Amino acid sequence: MMMTEHPQVQSLRKRLRFRTMVGWLMTGLVALCALLTLTPLFAVLGFVLVRGISRFGLDLLTKLPPPPGLSGGGFGNALIGTVLVVLLGTVISVPFGMLTAVYLSEFSNADDRQKEIARWVRFGVNVLAGVPSIIAGVFAYGLLVVTGIFGYSAMAAGVALAVLMLPTVVRTADEALKLVPREVRWASVGLGASNYYTIFRVVLPAALPGIVTGVILAMARAMGDTAALIFTALFSTFWPRSLFEPIATLSVLVYNFATVPYRPQQELAWAASFFLLMLVLLASVASRLVIRRYVQR
């Protein structure tokens, strides 16, 4: 069977071999890219897990941070502070964001002028999503801290976080409202219900899982945010007493304690990172599950 091949066939064969090799090489290369992209994820998760989990216990959640150099204690005040500040941000951003989304998805199709407005609002929300969190912090600082309206306080921090949460809330609520079939609205209006009744009793409840998911995601992001808090909430080593005073938060605790030379404080920073990471990952995974079930339904 072995015959000397025509030179043209030979060169074709060579080219084919070359192409196959290049194909494998490139495939290997992009697989390597994916691997390299995921490496930091596991590196960060691994280190935070190993260094953060050793300090874990009830003390961590119920005690105040120890004075510099001393061991023991926990970050109970920062945990409460984080919850307070994030709740404030949620309380401010959710009504704003939801009603904006209601306008975008329910009322903006009436005429060309309104469509134009909706286009601009969506554009503004998208650009707002790209505003760095430190700018949200500077904004709250300039509006509330420098002017002395609130000073360094949980309130100022809540406003800064609300700015960061707003785009996420608007976008996810907008998407969730669009998923509600329009027949539902027709049915409600056909039965004689008014706009606001239709929205509040029919459309919003139907879109609720999607909206809640978005709010949870926004809260998770806000929980981990630091830049907006370091000069609005500042920090405190005591239990929070009011919303108008500086307040401790987990993320600022990580930032402050990461750079001090004392071992116990550094350990606390790792433990707080572990805690933050767990909260954020839990929220991401949970919201993803809710979305999947919701979209499938």
Next chain:
Amino acid sequence: MTTATPVPAEMGRRSRSPRERLIDRLFVRLTLALAVATAVLLAFIGLVIAWQAVPALQRFGLGFLIHSAWNPVPGREDFGVLPMLYGTLVSSIIALLIAVPLGLGTAIFLSEDFIPPQPRMAISFLVELLAAIPSVVYGLWGIYVLIPALLPVGHWLHAHLGWLPLFGTEPVGPGMLPASLVLAIMVLPILTSIAKDSLEAVSPELRQASLGLGATRWWTIFRVLIPAAISGIIGGTMLGLGRALGETMAATMLIGNANQLNVSLLAPANTIASLLANQFPEARGIQVSALMYAALLLMLMTLLVNILAELIIQRLRAKYE
């Protein structure tokens, strides 16, 4: 997705009391007002910052941009933002130089059928998780893991390539290199996901036509798919640039916060965002205003980049929907 139709206002009007109609109209007005407020918030943020920056704007003018002193001592205040401007731009550009090839490679890996859909979805999810990790955690990790790991690399670079100005200083730990690396990690998710989305948006006919003409898979990827998806890829890169420019905590914790202009990547530097993070809590008087001026610059930079990205991506969406 089907867009929702509005509830026409005329429907069922006869059966409604005037009061109900009034409430209805007020409700529509209210949502409109809030929607406009949300859009105008951006301008309001800029206004508040610009307002606070006025004293520094008057005193330093545009010289602020090319001046490199930062002296908050009362009575001898002198502020210039050049080293931070340089640090912001250079750290972001290096981060992109690292992240763009990696992200594009990952996007290709995830948008073509190299592996079955299940693991592909898992990997996409993990890449998204990368974006969920708080930046302060990246900072902590950077200080205790990345910087010690990079020190020997830095020493090697300085010893063997020290004649290059890029590696011209002895590494001290924090500096441009670790900061840029962490920034690269932080912009990877958005870059990857947008590149992946735009590669997946390329119509299947295009790919089939190319393969049908006898092109190999890689020829198709490089000559057909990437050119077709290029606006999305560029848009994603711009969004990544916007993130990198404004990223604060990781940069602050890793870049060394030295207000100096040094070409060496191993030397400590500073970014505008780090400057703000470091100095706001203790700032007084004209220093606050100078910081606001710097914040205004940062905001303008990120806005410009984000608006460009948004326009590019919007054009892409119009093309494929």
